[in-house]
Amino acid sequence: MSFTVPTISLEDLLQRGVHFGHKRARWNPKMAPYIYKEHHGVHIIDLPQTVMLMNRAMAALHQCVKNGGRILFVGTKLQARKAIKESAIRCGQYYVDHRWLGGTLTNWKTISASLKHFREVEDRVNSADFSSYTKKEQLGFHRELGKCELALGGIRNMGGLPDMVFLIDANKESIVVKEARKLKIPTIAIVDTNTDPTVVDYPIPGNDDALRAIEFYCDVVAKTVLSGLQEEFDQKSYDVPNVPDFEPSPAPSVKAKG
DSSP: OOOOOOOOOHHHHHHTTTTEEEEGGGOOGGGGGGEEEEETTEEEEOHHHHHHHHHHHHHHHHHHHHTTOOEEEEOOSHHHHHHHHHHHHHTTOEEEOSOOOTTTTTTHHHHHHHHHHHHHHHHHHTSTTGGGSOHHHHHHHHHHHHHHHHHHGGGTTOOSOOSEEEEEOTTTTHHHHHHHHHHTOOEEEEEOTTSOGGGSSEEEESOSSOHHHHHHHHHHHHHHHHHHHHHHHHHHHHOOOOOOOOOOOOOOOOOOOO
């Protein structure tokens, strides 16, 4: 089955403001190859390149998921949180939508201990004898559970390191990028004109602040993941092991008496 990237048109990108970069004063010179022109002091992103690089990134993402890979969605800036969480849940993947805990990737052993604590607090709150605690103690447990949910809720079932990371705003999530690079985990990131695109494996030039643009990126990524999952399922469904033809053993010879 050949992979088809979700439809990406220049008109869609224009309508969502993907082409609007930052003011020239904030630009990163390494983004020069992806800038079409400057308009009233604002850099305009070259959208044909955005389409090309998004296609390239989605092809790599699809291949990863098709082969059983797990994807971590990251977007902790306010306007990205909802889209990141909803798109990750929609395609059955993992996410971090609030504060990134340093070492989430590079110190997974510590994060695993935090996840264990998270489950213990949750079990306590949901236990039959929870009402036996004082109201003050109950409030403390609920607050602790809320903190754990914000920090770890999206990765509670990840069980190990992801195979690829998709993130909004490589500048905002610079710690994520560094941790992934250290572990050689491929990254897909939206890179605005104030970003160094060379720090990620699959840069996608585009506005990383506009809500409609962020929702568009997340939608395309979610659809790509779902496509990869479907192909993985199809492969397993048709992956019937080779069974040698059955040949009955010859009947044992019986010597005639007499």
